[in-house]
Amino acid sequence: MKPRIAPGQALAAIPKRKIESIERRLFLRRGLSLGALAMLTGCNVTDQESVEKALMAMSRWNDRVQGWLFDPTRLAPEYAESAITVPFPFNAYYGEDEAPEIDADDYRLELGGLIRDRKPWSLPELYALPQVSQVTRHICVEGWSAIGKWSGTPFRSFLERVGADTTAKFVGFKCDDDYYSSIDMPTALHPQTILAFRYADQILPAKYGFPMKLRVPTKLGFKNPKHIRAIFVTNEYPGGYWEDQGYNWFSGS
Amino acid sequence: MNTEQHSPWVRVHPLAVRLTHWINVVAMLIMVTSGWRIYNASPIFPFRIPGDITLGGWLGGALQWHFAAMWLLAVNGLVYLAYGIVSGHFRRKFWPISPAAVIADVLAALRGKLSHEDLSIYNAAQRAAYATLILAIVVLVLSGLAIWKPVQLQGLAALMGGYEGARIVHFVAMALAVFIVIVHVAMVALVPRTLHSMITGNVRRVRT
Numbered sequence A: 001m002k003p004r005i006a007p008g009q010a011l012a013a014i015p016k017r018k019i020e021s022i023e024r025r026l027f028l029r030r031g032l033s034l035g036a037l038a039m040l041t042g043c044n045v046t047d048q049e050s051v052e053k054a055l056m057a058m059s060r061w062n063d064r065v066q067g068w069l070f071d072p073t074r075l076a077p078e079y080a081e082s083a084i085t086v087p088f089p090f091n092a093y094y095g096e097d098e099a100p101e102i103d104a105d106d107y108r109l110e111l112g113g114l115i116r117d118r119k120p121w122s123l124p125e126l127y128a129l130p131q132v133s134q135v136t137r138h139i140c141v142e143g144w145s146a147i148g149k150w151s152g153t154p155f156r157s158f159l160e161r162v163g164a165d166t167t168a169k170f171v172g173f174k175c176d177d178d179y180y181s182s183i184d185m186p187t188a189l190h191p192q193t194i195l196a197f198r199y200a201d202q203i204l205p206a207k208y209g210f211p212m213k214l215r216v217p218t219k220l221g222f223k224n225p226k227h228i229r230a231i232f233v234t235n236e237y238p239g240g241y242w243e244d245q246g247y248n249w250f251s252g253s
Numbered sequence B: 001m002n003t004e005q006h007s008p009w010v011r012v013h014p015l016a017v018r019l020t021h022w023i024n025v026v027a028m029l030i031m032v033t034s035g036w037r038i039y040n041a042s043p044i045f046p047f048r049i050p051g052d053i054t055l056g057g058w059l060g061g062a063l064q065w066h067f068a069a070m071w072l073l074a075v076n077g078l079v080y081l082a083y084g085i086v087s088g089h090f091r092r093k094f095w096p097i098s099p100a101a102v103i104a105d106v107l108a109a110l111r112g113k114l115s116h117e118d119l120s121i122y123n124a125a126q127r128a129a130y131a132t133l134i135l136a137i138v139v140l141v142l143s144g145l146a147i148w149k150p151v152q153l154q155g156l157a158a159l160m161g162g163y164e165g166a167r168i169v170h171f172v173a174m175a176l177a178v179f180i181v182i183v184h185v186a187m188v189a190l191v192p193r194t195l196h197s198m199i200t201g202n203v204r205r206v207r208t
């Protein structure tokens, strides 16, 4: 089913980032004004920080549970091309016309952290890697979902090719739209996790993440960073743009 | 507890049922109000829930409440179900449920003629309502799992028509549960002695 309210469309006039930050400030004040709840739980409603801490601790617990639940060999369902959602919705923390314009000739993918061969990659070099395709469901943290077709190189073989330490805990991403995110190593090595260069058999347009997007069908949409500029491998928790504001970090499907 | 000779108290609700009931009230309140906020981020029906009766303040906050309270709901619910089955509580209090008796009791209730003489037994309308409510919450938990883990638990999701189907099942089960709870709380307000019994466990014996 297509989202009734196309993301970004309803709030077109105001940058989404601004709304989210206002909403964020309202989070606990409004959240805790639910008097009945306060009375029933006997919580000290003025102690907003400890409530936020407790919720964060539960979120860390849910990260661990999802790590245990994650089966590295279980594949996300794949669909026929006729099931693809048209048009595939644009979604970001900014409007569609603000997607970064990146020069293909100048572009270099940077590698960092626990990676042996950190030479930067040009686009022709990346396009020359073995390519695979998938038609999978993208599920947004907001609840809507859409089916799309992405093509690119399996992330696992890319990590192995550059000599990444695949025993490390995290793979982090820095993007040209100032977005950043990170995933766990088992998900990075999952057979359907791909470094995608194409959407619907076309080079990714700016709105879908040119020049590349990490396609992870076992995670929510915001864990699929677009416009990737740098990839690094680390044992130190790198967080993420939304994760740092309170979205659950693992966010596996 | 009560020293009056002529009106001894009789225990109608065991401690396990009272404890899990009130913990469940808190868990359901958090789950439903935070769930409404999550629903508002991308409504599947052409309406939104008024923000003032939702919990969490923004989508991320609502998700934190939802994914924290789900443990309370599930663990408490499992304790209640295990107790209900093992102790014979379900068999004693909810069984049998005869459709004819349910209809008769619902009609009697609508005419204001349902007897509340003996609070140690549930009338047929109550039995049906509680059994349906428990079932609705089980469906809520299962469809919630399917939405949370549509890849890892794809078999479960497929039973509900996949991810999008499970969202609809989840919403409908929530609506059914909320409806029954509203009726339930209205009934408690009409017969306040039951509230006392659900807190202390006791009611005054009815002399026959």
Ligand code: HEM
Pocket: B017, B021, B024, B025, B028, B093, B119, B122, B130, B133, B134, B137, B177, B181, B184, B185, B188, B194, B195, B196, B197, B198
């Ligand atoms: C403020 C809200 C609530 C109040 C005041 C309340 C009150 C009561 C009372 C007084 C009873 C005993 C009825 C009797 O002895 O005839 C009862 C039983 C029950 N209530 Fe509630 N309730 C509330 C919310 C809920 C909610 C949210 C649920 C579930 C979602 C629920 C589920 C049940 C069930 C399943 C029983 C039967 C328990 C058993 O015998 O195993 N209640 N409630």
